[in-house]
Amino acid sequence: MTGPGQGHGPAQAPATEAAAPAATQIDLSGIERLFHLGDSTVHALAGVSLRVQPGEYISVMGPSGSGKSTLLNVLGLLDRPDAGHYLLEGRDVTTLSPDEQARVRSRRIGFVFQSFHLVPRLTTAENIALPMVLAGLPARERQERVQRALQGFGLADRARHRPDELSGGQRQRVAIARATVMQPALLLADEPTGNLDRATGEEVIRLLEELNAGGVTLVMVTHDAALGARARRRILMEDGAIRGDETHAGAASASPAGAGGGDARA
Ligand SMILES: Nc1ncnc2c1ncn2[C@@H]1O[C@H](COP(=O)(O)OP(=O)(O)OP(=O)(O)O)[C@@H](O)[C@H]1O
Numbered sequence: 001m002t003g004p005g006q007g008h009g010p011a012q013a014p015a016t017e018a019a020a021p022a023a024t025q026i027d028l029s030g031i032e033r034l035f036h037l038g039d040s041t042v043h044a045l046a047g048v049s050l051r052v053q054p055g056e057y058i059s060v061m062g063p064s065g066s067g068k069s070t071l072l073n074v075l076g077l078l079d080r081p082d083a084g085h086y087l088l089e090g091r092d093v094t095t096l097s098p099d100e101q102a103r104v105r106s107r108r109i110g111f112v113f114q115s116f117h118l119v120p121r122l123t124t125a126e127n128i129a130l131p132m133v134l135a136g137l138p139a140r141e142r143q144e145r146v147q148r149a150l151q152g153f154g155l156a157d158r159a160r161h162r163p164d165e166l167s168g169g170q171r172q173r174v175a176i177a178r179a180t181v182m183q184p185a186l187l188l189a190d191e192p193t194g195n196l197d198r199a200t201g202e203e204v205i206r207l208l209e210e211l212n213a214g215g216v217t218l219v220m221v222t223h224d225a226a227l228g229a230r231a232r233r234r235i236l237m238e239d240g241a242i243r244g245d246e247t248h249a250g251a252a253s254a255s256p257a258g259a260g261g262g263d264a265r266a
């Protein structure tokens with residue numbers, strides 16, 4: 001028998017190195033998501049198409065029930081569309097097996113929720129380490145990254161606290177640390193300030209914006225018009241469809257192609 005398997009390894013795939021930065025990061029086309037409740041069907045996403053470039057900062061706004069969370073869940077591979085295609089970094093992720101999806105999610109995507117979703121039994125350090133445990137990173141690497149995250153997110157003196165011993169803002173910082181400890185390319189935030197007072201919410205937004213300035217793509221759902229207006233690109237959803245998609249020069253963004261530079265002048 002000829003062919004592979006003689007010790008030379010599989011055929012090389014030349015163009016699939018981690019994330020070619022110039023390529024479109026997210027390409028959704030014709031995404032549909034239906035929920036059936038008894039006799040009625042809710043069209044949570046009705047033909048959503050969207051392209052996102054690496055490093056963009058996007059806010060998603062719209063009335064309650066318009067499909068914002070459903071869209072984020074699809075983007076985060078937490079939910080599967082009923083129709084349409086989702087290319088993430090050029091790869092069709094709608095057809096992947098659940099295991100393969102979990103692997104992509106673990107390596108490429110971070111998710112931040114309104115209600116933090118920390119594991120109550122685990123300490124701050126353990127919560128942050130969790131994605132690395134699941135991904136099988138070596139203990140030494142995990143410890144180093146946890147230490148760096150604790151420092152970076154101002155949590156060093158809360159490392160052994162459990163979530164119920166933390167303030168809301170601290171909990172969300174732990175959640176953001178956990179969402180970014182695997183160094184994702186895409187950070188999805190569903191109303192990350194929804195359970196926080198305004199000042200604490202501002203801090204959390206600044207943290208997310210710093211991460212975006214570092215290059216991670218940020219897609220954030222918010223009900224707060226002032227927060228939504230900070231994003232360079234603003235998407236408006238209604239009835240499961242994108243009704244508005246505006247890019248505003250001058251708003252915060254990592255400016256992926258180097259247009260405008262990354263530093264804010266103060
Ligand atoms: N698991 C589900 N089962 C049934 N219907 C659902 C489910 N998830 C969402 N829906 C329905 O899909 C529609 C879109 O919901 P989604 O949660 O995406 O809205 P949203 O824009 O995030 O709203 P909100 O601003 O209130 O969070 C709603 O009508 C909702 O009731």
Ligand SMILES: [Mg+2]
Nearest residue numbers: 068069070190
């Ligand atoms: Mg929602």
